[in-house]
């Protein structure tokens with residue numbers, strides 16, 4: 001079987017970056033056998049520097065360096081550690097696919113640089129899509145390059161693929177979705193009588209919420225995701241144009257009252273053409289998720305109601321979306 005060598009440039013080596021590296025290592029034979037693809041990671045970057053080796057970086061060693069020293073720049077053998085901005089790295093490093101698993105809020109600049117340089121882009125980073133969708137997808141289309149972002153919404157649960165590559169004859173009427181697992185966890189704890197602050201603290205202790213939980217509890221993360229869903233299902237919009245209310249004002253009494261009426265309070269995104277809202281709502285039925293699952297109910301003219309439910313967070317689960325996009329982009333390489 002003909003095996004194609006695909007050069008990947010991996011930007012970001014935190015939780016998701018390392019999870020992607022582990023999948024690339026452990027499923028190397030699977031990708032070769034199933035798709036005829038051999039992934040060669042030519043660079044890996046974190047905030048300390050860019051490790052770049054055209055013959056391919058040893059990912060096992062990269063993981064060891066990051067685990068033991070906390071930064072890739074601690075690499076001291078044959079590997080070259082470069083002090084490049086990400087835009088410089090994107091331009092200088094010869095790669096087929098640029099993989100962005102950073103949390104860099106300005107990443108749209110180097111996504112655009114990558115596309116202009118003829119490189120495909122795969123990302124799990126939300127702000128580039130939530131603020132620059134039109135510009136980025138226009139550039140990708142102009143150059144006939146994949147620009148893929150499955151893991152930005154519902155981790156690896158393939159809602160983006162569903163809307164972008166299926167349902168092509170359908171007109172979507174509305175999407176109702178629960179897109180943030182951290183708020184679901186907090187609200188579930190509040191159902192047990194635990195107050196908001198304590199529930200947030202528990203989420204932090206379990207590693208579910210970040211040290212700064214505001215992105216989740218204020219609804220920003222769900223808002224980014226809802227914005228991206230609107231862009232894909234309808235037309236480009238930006239996060240600044242949507243309405244977002246988080247769960248910080250929800251009380252234990254409200255949550256318990258809903259429960260006594262057979263309902264649950266969840267942070268719900270409602271996406272309709274030209275109108276995106278994120279706010280706490282009382283829900284029942286499939287939207288009343290209780291674990292780290294995300295769920296979306298898509299209503300369209302031909303198919304009617306379609307429910308998609310699955311992991312909305314988690315490292316292996318997010319890597320699933322990123323790696324799926326890497327395979328998809330690789331299969332489209334000319």
Ligand SMILES: NC(=O)c1ccc[n+]([C@@H]2O[C@H](COP(=O)([O-])OP(=O)(O)OC[C@H]3O[C@@H](n4cnc5c(N)ncnc54)[C@H](OP(=O)(O)O)[C@@H]3O)[C@@H](O)[C@H]2O)c1
Nearest residue numbers: 012013014015016046047101102103104124125313314318
């Ligand atoms: N975790 C999830 O379940 C999940 C799910 C879906 C989507 N996402 C998204 O995926 C992305 C990664 O998430 P994560 O949990 O892996 O975050 P993380 O653990 O904080 O990792 C972020 C990585 O990006 C690197 N980075 C940030 N800015 C950079 C810059 N300017 N130059 C070079 N490297 C830079 C960081 O470097 P240092 O290591 O030096 O700090 C770190 O390695 C985020 O955008 C997140 O929103 C995460």
